[in-house]
Amino acid sequence: MKKFNLMFVAAASMAALAACSSGDEEASGGSGAEGSADVDEITAWAWDPAFNIAALENAKEAYNGDGDYEVNVIENAQDDIIQKLNTGLSSGTTNGMPNIVLIEDYRAQSFLQAYPDAFHPLTDVINAEDFADYKIATTSFDGEQYGLPFDSGVAALYVRTDYLEEAGYSVEDVTDITWQEYIEIGKDVKEATGKNMLTLDPNDLAQVRMMIQTNGSWYVEEDGSTPNIAGNETLEAGFETYKEMMEADIAKIVSDWSQFVGAFNSGDVASVPTGNWITPSVKQAADQSGNWAVVPMPRLDMEGAVNASNLGGSSWYVLNVDGKEQAADFLLNTFGSNPDLYQTLVEDIGALGTYSPAAEGDAYAVEDEFFGGQQLITDLSTWTDEIPAVNYGLHTYAIEDILVTGMQDYLNGAELDTVLENVQGQAEAQLK
Amino acid sequence: MSQLGTKKAEVDLPVRTKYEESRRQKTGVFFKKKVGWLFIIVSVIAITIFNFYPMVQAFLLSFQSGMGANLEYVGLDNWRRLFGDPTFIAALTNTTIYLLIQVPLMIVLALFFSVLLNDPKLKFKSFFRIAIFLPCVTSLVAYSVVFKYLFGIDGIVNQFLLNFGLIPQTINFLADPFWAKVVIILAITWRWTGYNMIFYLAALQNVDKSIYEAARIDGASSFQQFFQITVPMLKPIILFTSITSTIGTLQIFDEIVNITNGGPGNATISISQYIYNLSFEYTPDFGYASTVSYVIVILVVILSIIQFRVAGEKK
Numbered sequence: 001m002k003k004f005n006l007m008f009v010a011a012a013s014m015a016a017l018a019a020c021s022s023g024d025e026e027a028s029g030g031s032g033a034e035g036s037a038d039v040d041e042i043t044a045w046a047w048d049p050a051f052n053i054a055a056l057e058n059a060k061e062a063y064n065g066d067g068d069y070e071v072n073v074i075e076n077a078q079d080d081i082i083q084k085l086n087t088g089l090s091s092g093t094t095n096g097m098p099n100i101v102l103i104e105d106y107r108a109q110s111f112l113q114a115y116p117d118a119f120h121p122l123t124d125v126i127n128a129e130d131f132a133d134y135k136i137a138t139t140s141f142d143g144e145q146y147g148l149p150f151d152s153g154v155a156a157l158y159v160r161t162d163y164l165e166e167a168g169y170s171v172e173d174v175t176d177i178t179w180q181e182y183i184e185i186g187k188d189v190k191e192a193t194g195k196n197m198l199t200l201d202p203n204d205l206a207q208v209r210m211m212i213q214t215n216g217s218w219y220v221e222e223d224g225s226t227p228n229i230a231g232n233e234t235l236e237a238g239f240e241t242y243k244e245m246m247e248a249d250i251a252k253i254v255s256d257w258s259q260f261v262g263a264f265n266s267g268d269v270a271s272v273p274t275g276n277w278i279t280p281s282v283k284q285a286a287d288q289s290g291n292w293a294v295v296p297m298p299r300l301d302m303e304g305a306v307n308a309s310n311l312g313g314s315s316w317y318v319l320n321v322d323g324k325e326q327a328a329d330f331l332l333n334t335f336g337s338n339p340d341l342y343q344t345l346v347e348d349i350g351a352l353g354t355y356s357p358a359a360e361g362d363a364y365a366v367e368d369e370f371f372g373g374q375q376l377i378t379d380l381s382t383w384t385d386e387i388p389a390v391n392y393g394l395h396t397y398a399i400e401d402i403l404v405t406g407m408q409d410y411l412n413g414a415e416l417d418t419v420l421e422n423v424q425g426q427a428e429a430q431l432k
Numbered sequence: 433m434s435q436l437g438t439k440k441a442e443v444d445l446p447v448r449t450k451y452e453e454s455r456r457q458k459t460g461v462f463f464k465k466k467v468g469w470l471f472i473i474v475s476v477i478a479i480t481i482f483n484f485y486p487m488v489q490a491f492l493l494s495f496q497s498g499m500g501a502n503l504e505y506v507g508l509d510n511w512r513r514l515f516g517d518p519t520f521i522a523a524l525t526n527t528t529i530y531l532l533i534q535v536p537l538m539i540v541l542a543l544f545f546s547v548l549l550n551d552p553k554l555k556f557k558s559f560f561r562i563a564i565f566l567p568c569v570t571s572l573v574a575y576s577v578v579f580k581y582l583f584g585i586d587g588i589v590n591q592f593l594l595n596f597g598l599i600p601q602t603i604n605f606l607a608d609p610f611w612a613k614v615v616i617i618l619a620i621t622w623r624w625t626g627y628n629m630i631f632y633l634a635a636l637q638n639v640d641k642s643i644y645e646a647a648r649i650d651g652a653s654s655f656q657q658f659f660q661i662t663v664p665m666l667k668p669i670i671l672f673t674s675i676t677s678t679i680g681t682l683q684i685f686d687e688i689v690n691i692t693n694g695g696p697g698n699a700t701i702s703i704s705q706y707i708y709n710l711s712f713e714y715t716p717d718f719g720y721a722s723t724v725s726y727v728i729v730i731l732v733v734i735l736s737i738i739q740f741r742v743a744g745e746k747k
Contacts, residue, residue, distance in 0.1 A: 079712070086716050090501045110715035114500025202607055203695040255585065255606055394499075398714035402519070405697030426518050 039323035041070040042330065044100035047078040051277070052102055052314070054349045055150070062341040065333030069326045078104065089115040097319050099327035102150070104314045105138040106396040109224055111317075112141040113394060119146045120318040125328045126336045132354040134389040139315045146317055148331045149354045153275045153313030154384040155210045155297045157182075158282055160195075161372065162291045163270040167192035171293045174271075178301040179211065179241045186250035189270045197250040197270050199263045200242075205400050205407065206311055210273065210297060211238040215305040216388035219400065224393030227431065229403070230417075230424035237300045239410055239420070246411060273297060275311035276380050280350050282370075289370045296383055308386035313354075346377050354384055395431050402426045494726050496719035503719050510723035520724060522698040523706040526613070527682060530702070534617045535677045539670065542625050546632035547662060561633070565626035572623070576690030579619040580606065583691075609699035612692050616700055619687050624680070628673045635669040636662070671743040678735050682728050703728055 046052035056073045063071075076084070081101065088097050089111075103111055112119060121144040128136050131149040139147025159174055167189040174185060186197030200207060212218065217234035220227055229235060245251050252269055254260045263269050265285040272278060282292060296307035316335060318327040334341055335355070342358030345351040347366075358364065364377045406423040410416055469476075496503040497510055514520055548554070549561055567575065583589050583605040590602040605611040639662070647657050663670070685704035688694060694701035694709075701709075703724060710721040 083712050086500065086712055090716065090718060092501065110499070114502065114716055116502070118501075203693070203697075253585070253604065253607070255604070256580075259584070259586075394715045398709075401694075401698070401709070401713075404695065408697045429513070429516050430519060 039069060039326055041072055042099040042323045042326050043072045043074060044102075044327075045074050045076050045081050045084075045098040046102040047076060047081060049075055050280075051151075051349060051351055055345055055351050058344050058348065059330075059334035059341060062338055062344065063330065063333050064338060065329055067326055067329045067333075069323075069330075071330055074098065082107065085111065086114075089118045094118075094319070094321045097321055099319055099321060099323045100331065101317050101319060102314050103147070103317055104312065105135070105153070106312075106392050108138050108147060108315065108317075109141060109392060110394045112146055113224075118320055120320045120324040120328065121146055122148055122318060122328060122331070122336075125332050130337075130356055132356065132384050132387065134310060134387040135313070135315065135354045137389040138392050147315035148317075148335055149315045150335060151277065151313050152352045152354045152380065152384045153277070153310040154352070154380050154387060155273065155275050155309040155311045156380060156383065157295045157297055158264070158272040158274070158278065159293050159295060160267075160270045160288075160291055161293050163189055163193050163195055171295060175295045176307045177298050178305075179298045180244075180301050182298045183241075183244055183248050183250065186245070186270070187248055190250050193270065195268060195270050196252040196263075198245070198252070198273060199254045199260050199269055200245065200251040201254050201256075201260065202408065202411070203255065203404055205403055207273065208235070208238040208242055208403075208407075209396075209400075210309040210311050211241060211300055213309045213388060213390055214297060214299040214307065215302050216390055218390040218392060218396075219403070220391070220393035220395055222391055224391045225395065225431070227395070227399055227424055227427035229399070229427060230421045232420070234300065234302065234305075236416060236420065237302060239407065239416055241300065242407065243411060275313070276352055277312065279376070290372055292371050293374060294371055294376055294379065306386055306388060308383045308388070310387045352377060352380055352384070356385070395427070398431060399423075399427050402430070490722045490725060493719055494723040497717060498719060500716050500718075506719070510720050513720065514723060514727070519698055519701070519706060520703075523701045523703045524727070526698075526700055527684070527703050529613060530617060530620070530684060531678060531681045534620055535674060535681055537617070538621050538625050538628060538677060539674055541621065542628035542673070543632055543663075543666070543670070545625065546629045546636060547658060549629070550633060550636045564629055567623050567625075568627045570623070572686035573690055575623055576619065576687045579615060579622075579687075580691045583611075583615045606692050607696050609696055612696060612700045616687055616691060619691060620681070620684065623687075624677065628677065631669050631673050632666060635666050639665045667743060671739060675736050675739055678739070679732050682731055682735075 044056055046056055053073060053075050056071075060071050060073070081103075085097075085101065085103075088094065123145040126145065126148055128140070128145050132152065135147075135149035135152075136145070139145065139149055157174065159171070161171060164170065164174065164185075167185070169185055169188070174182070177185075182197070189195060189197055212232075212234045215234040215237075217232060218228065219235075252263055254263060261281050261284075264272050264282060267285070267288065272282065276294075283289075297309045299305040299307045316331055318324050318331065335353070339355065339358040339361055342353045342355055343361040343363035345353060346361075346363045359378070359381045364381060365375055366377065367373045368376045402423050406419045409422075410419045493503070494510060495505055495507060497506045498504055545564055549557060549564075554560070581587055585602055585604050585607075587605075589605070590599075593599045594602060603611060605615050643661055643665075644657055647661055652660065683704050684702045685708065688700055688702045688705050689708075692700045694705050707721050707724050710717055710724065
């Protein structure tokens with residue numbers, strides 16, 4: 001009797017084990033299955049309820065195709081999305097994966113290359129020429145268009161007109177300038193008002209990233225993977241400018257987002273050079289209405305550099321799972337071809353897309369009282385078209401982590417050439 | 433458990449027939465073993481599936497490399513890469529520094545507090561015990577964020593030091609490689625000292641009071657009592673807490689990510705954070721990430737062996 005029990009337990013547990021493994025096979029075998037047009041619900045993942053999620057909800061309203069399915073919008077933190085995608089896609093199972101997912105442009109290439117068959121190409125679905133060039137470069141891979149470009153990260157210089165005036169400058173004086181001119185103005189502003197010109201976070205090289213993109217350069221070469229640090233003249237200029245700003249004592253040092261926002265909301269700094277998504281945060285300080293203007297990003301003082309750059313921004317991707325046709329259909333009939341949607345996005349949530357035909361809409365021409373009646377959206381979308389296209393490649397954040405250490409050394413007096421060569425060596429060693 | 437069960441059965445059966453006796457002799461050992469296995473078979477299977485299987489897979493993974501799903505076997509390349517990887521070396525160094533400074537500091541503090549709080553003459557004993565243990569119930573992320581703000585450039589610590597004239601100007605604790613490490617160590621110590629103290633308190637309750645009494649009659653001072661009686665009596669617990677603390681510190685992640693995010697530069701990055709970065713922050717290389725994970729395994733094994741040896745435990 002006892003023996004029988006023992007064997008029974010053993011057999012039962014073997015069965016359980018077998019069930020587990022066969023379950024796995026089924027799941028992975030089911031991935032990438034063709035067809036099944038009868039999917040009646042698709043899922044979309046994005047982060048930031050006030051921005052991307054709101055954009056998706058607007059898109060659901062604006063959908064003008066004839067597909068019959070539900071779109072299930074799920075909010076996840078960006079870090080969680082990255083983790084879930086990585087673990088899910090690398091394990092080979094597509095169970096629980098969404099149909100549509102938002103991916104930050106700096107990370108797009110690494111996903112596209114790390115999981116070659118995981119994404120559904122949209123080459124035949126959308127018209128790439130309708131979107132800003134620089135967005136296309138980051139969202140395509142191997143001749144296929146994978147991403148549907150979403151928000152513009154067009155960078156701009158937000159300036160306090162009252163502080164500038166006090167120092168004897170007008171808005172024209174800060175329009176289309178170089179970083180060197182910016183630093184000189186910054187010194188005068190500090191002398192006249194006692195306010196710092198900008199905030200800098202030594203742990204975040206966003207400032208340098210924006211600078212080098214004005215000259216069409218990046219941390220990696222065209223191939224997207226070879227580190228382009230040592231001997232990269234644009235990056236050298238970026239580092240030098242950064243150090244000049246530190247040494248000119250025109251920067252308030254911050255160490256996180258809340259200090260960054262706090263600095264300009266409380267009127268501690270005279271300008272904010274950053275992505276246009278900062279607009280809502282700038283407007284939080286309602287008492288400063290009318291004292292702000294937005295001008296193009298300063299450029300590096302180099303041949304070929306332009307007064308336009310980018311910071312952040314993300315795009316929509318369709319995963320290669322059941323329901324991909326529906327997902328592509330949804331994107332096409334919303335973000336892909338619907339200029340009216342973009343008007344609502346601008347009006348309701350201040351989200352600036354990169355869909356060029358939308359720029360002719362009325363909402364883009366609205367004059368913004370907070371910025372002294374400036375046609376902010378029109379200006380931003382004009383600058384968006386001028387952003388030099390670069391291949392962000394695979395290693396933006398990995399290289400930046402190494403560069404941050406290099407920047408510390410450089411600020412502490414190390415030779416720039418040596419610093420950059422060190423970073424290059426480390427990056428090459430790490431990014432095999 | 434199974435042994436207890438059979439013992440009880442023996443007591444319940446006062447009269448045994450000869451037949452039963454002989455049957456027991458024939459099958460006793462095997463029978464007992466089988467029943468024993470029966471009791472633990474569920475956990476054995478569960479542990480095999482959820483612990484050992486992933487461990488073996490991770491070990492195999494540590495010999496592979498590649499982006500995301502494109503993994504291929506690269507032999508010992510990952511291990512070679514480790515020793516030339518400055519970020520890994522920085523992470524290892526930082527973790528070692530945390531370990532060498534924080535664990536002894538915390539163990540000594542916990543021991544000190546527990547002896548103080550064990551004093552029978554102490555008033556408001558439970559208040560103090562709760563006060564010191566309370567940090568343990570806070571969430572790792574929540575307390576990390578609080579520490580971040582305490583030590584911020586406009587934080588209360590800077591204000592306090594400035595107002596009392598202890599420093600000439602504010603210190604940017606989190607942007608300075610040295611002070612950032614100090615903040616991390618302070619934070620972990622605050623969070624975990626009470627936890628270890630509870631173990632010592634519990635152990636101290638079990639130390640026979642008559643030993644102290646005898647020592648006092650022999651004229652031993654408080655210090656002598658502490659070092660000659662308390663510490664030796666607590667030795668197994670000290671060993672246990674130092675091993676668990678060592679393992680905990682080797683795996684430190686939440687505090688670093690939330691207080692400094694590894695910065696400035698790589699001045700506070702820990703091994704676990706580097707594993708996270710390799711898997712999720714950068715273009716994922718799960719192969720190399722699991723090689724780095726196995727470094728932690730190896731370190732834990734080595735350090736535990738050393739601790740056993742030092743504490744004189746002979747298996």
